[in-house]
Amino acid sequence: xxxxxxxxVDMFIGRAAVAVAPVAAFSMQGVAVAExxxxxxxxxxxxxPAPERTASSFLDxxxxxxxxxxxxxxxxxxxxxxxxxxDTEAALAEEEEADSEAVDKVDGSxxxxxxxxxxxxxxxxxxSGAVWLGMRYAAPLVSGPPRATPFPLPEWVQQAREAQxxxxxxxxxxxxxxxxxxxxxxxxxxxxxxxLLRDEVGREAEALTAAEEALANVSNFEERALAAEAFVWTMxxxxxxxxxxxxxxxxxxxxxxxxxxxxxxxxxxxxxxxxNTERAREAAQLAARLAPAGEEAQSAAKLGxxxxxxxxxxxxxxxxxQAVEQVDYVPWRVALVRVLQELERTEEAEAQLEHLRAIAxxxxxxxxxxxxx
Numbered sequence: 001x002x003x004x005x006x007x008x009v010d011m012f013i014g015r016a017a018v019a020v021a022p023v024a025a026f027s028m029q030g031v032a033v034a035e036x037x038x039x040x041x042x043x044x045x046x047x048x049p050a051p052e053r054t055a056s057s058f059l060d061x062x063x064x065x066x067x068x069x070x071x072x073x074x075x076x077x078x079x080x081x082x083x084x085x086x087d088t089e090a091a092l093a094e095e096e097e098a099d100s101e102a103v104d105k106v107d108g109s110x111x112x113x114x115x116x117x118x119x120x121x122x123x124x125x126x127x128s129g130a131v132w133l134g135m136r137y138a139a140p141l142v143s144g145p146p147r148a149t150p151f152p153l154p155e156w157v158q159q160a161r162e163a164q165x166x167x168x169x170x171x172x173x174x175x176x177x178x179x180x181x182x183x184x185x186x187x188x189x190x191x192x193x194x195x196l197l198r199d200e201v202g203r204e205a206e207a208l209t210a211a212e213e214a215l216a217n218v219s220n221f222e223e224r225a226l227a228a229e230a231f232v233w234t235m236x237x238x239x240x241x242x243x244x245x246x247x248x249x250x251x252x253x254x255x256x257x258x259x260x261x262x263x264x265x266x267x268x269x270x271x272x273x274x275x276n277t278e279r280a281r282e283a284a285q286l287a288a289r290l291a292p293a294g295e296e297a298q299s300a301a302k303l304g305x306x307x308x309x310x311x312x313x314x315x316x317x318x319x320x321x322q323a324v325e326q327v328d329y330v331p332w333r334v335a336l337v338r339v340l341q342e343l344e345r346t347e348e349a350e351a352q353l354e355h356l357r358a359i360a361x362x363x364x365x366x367x368x369x370x371x372x373x
Contacts, residue, residue, distance in 0.1 A: 147289075147290060147291065147292050147293055148259060148260060148261050148290045148291065148292055149292065150292040150294075150295075151188065151222065151226055151262070152188075153188050153192075154179070154183075154186075154188065154189070156175050156176070156178070156179035156189070157175075157176070157179065157188050157189050157192050159175050160172040160173075160175040160176045160179070160192055160196070161192060163175065164192075164195075164196055164199075164329075165327050165329050167328075167329065167330050167359070167360060167363075169196060169199075169200065172196055173193070173196060173197075176189055176192055176193045176196065177193070180193065185213070185217040186217075187214050187217050187218055187219075187223045187226060187227055188223075188226065190210045190211070190213050190214035190217070190227075190230075191210075191211070191214050191226050191227055191229075191230040193207075193210045194207045194208075194210035194211040194214065194230040194231075194234055195207075195230060195233075197210060198233065198234050198237055199331040199365075200364070201364040201365055201368055202364075204234065204237045204238055205238075207234045207237070208231075208234045208235060208238060210230075210234075211227065211230040211231040211234045211235075212231060214226075214227035214230055214231070215227040215228070215231055215249070221253075221256040221257045221260075222257060222260065224252070224253055224256060224257075225253040225256070225257045225260040225262040225263040225266070226262045228249045228250060228252070228253035228262065228263060228266040229253075229262040229263070229265045229266040231245075231246075231249055231266070232246045232249055232250050232265075232266040232269050232270050233265070233266070233269050233305075236269050236270075236272075236273050236309070241273060243270070243273055243274060246269070246270040246273060246274075247270045247271075247274060249266060249270070250263070250266040250267035250268075250269070250270035250271070251267060251270075253266050253267070254266070254267040254283070259290060260290070261287045261288075261290040261291045261292075261299075262287075264283045264284070264286050264287035264290060265283075265284070265287045265302055267279075267283040268280050268281075268283035268284035268287060268302075268306050269305070269306060269309065271283060272284075272306050272309040272310050273309060277310045277311075277312075280306055280309075280310055281306070281307075281310065284302070284303055284306040284307075285303075287299070287302070288300075288302070288303055296322075296326060297322075297323045297326035297327040297329075298323075298327075300319045300320070300322040300323040300326070301319070301320065301323035301329070301332045301335075303315075303316075303319040304316045304317075304318075304319035304320035304323060304332075304335065304336070304339075305335065307319060308335070308339050313339050313342055313343045314343070316339045317336065317339050317340060317343070317345075320332060320333075320335055320336035320339065321336065324336060328359065330356065330359070330360045330363050330365060330366065331365060333352055333355065333356055334356065334365040334366065334369060336352055337349050337352045337353050337356070337369055338369075340352065353366075353369060353370075356369070357370075
C-alpha cells in the first residue's frame, strides 16, 4: 500500500540523515575554521606607555646653573635617559620575535588544514556512503515483506507431500491416513489430506470433509490460517460453492494473521470466486511474496489457479508453465492443458497432453482429458 511505502521511504531518509549529520557537522566546522584562517594575521601591539613627566621629574633637563657645574655624562639624569630607549627597543624586539613565532604557528596550522574543495569532496563521499548504507538496509523493506516461516510439519506429513509431488498419490494417502490414525485431529495432516484429495478426480467431497475437520480442531491463529486455505480452496472445487462461508473464513484468517501466506491464499480464492478480481490479484501476489523459500513452484501453481478463476487465462498459463518447469506434478499440468484449450491454443495443449501420456497414462485426470472433446 502507498502509506506503508511512504513510511519505508521516510525510514530510509531518516537513516541517511542520521549517518550524514555527524560527518556534515564536522566538515562544516572545518570549513569555518579554514575560512577564518585564510584571513591575514595582524598581531596587536600595545605601545609601552611613556613615562609620566612632572615639573620635578628627574628626566627633565637640569637647570642651566646645575648643568654648568655638573658633568653631563656622569650625571644620573643623563645615564638614565640613555638607558630608557635601549630598554624600550629590547622589549619591542622581544615582542616582535614572539609575534613572528605566533604567525609561524598559525601558518603551520593553516597548512595542516584541508583546502575547502577537498573538504567538499570528502563531504560528498560521506553522503554517498550514507545513501548506500540506507539503500542497503532499506532495500528489503521497499522490495517487499519478508517471507514467512514455514509451518512446522511432522515427518509423516512431509513424506506424504514429497510422495504427492512425485505423483505417487497412493503412497501419500497411505502415509496421511496412518498418521491421522495415530494423531487424530492433527490440523496439518488433515490439511495435507484435503489438498491431496482435492486434486483427485471425483473426491472433492472427501476433501471438503477433511478441511472442515481441520477447521474444527484449530488451536491458534496459524493453524486457522492453514485450515482456512484448505477449506476455501476445496469449497471452490465444489459444484455449488458456499461463497458466504468462503469469504468469512478467508477474511477472518487474513485479519488475524495478515502476514500468513495461507491466510492470503484463502482470501485470494474467495475474492476470485466472488468476482472481485482486483482484491483477488492483490491477495494472491502478496501470498506469493510471503510464501517461504522453497515453495516457488506451489506459489506459481496457486497463482495460476487464482488467475484462471478470475478469467485471466494468459496470466494463468504463464504461472502454470513456471510451476511445471520446477515440479512435474500431473494435476498442475492437467490444469495447464485445460486453460490452453479454453484459449484455443490447440497445439500447445496437445504438446502438454502428449507429455502427460508419457509420464502418467493411467492417471484419472489424464484419462478424463483424453475423453473430453
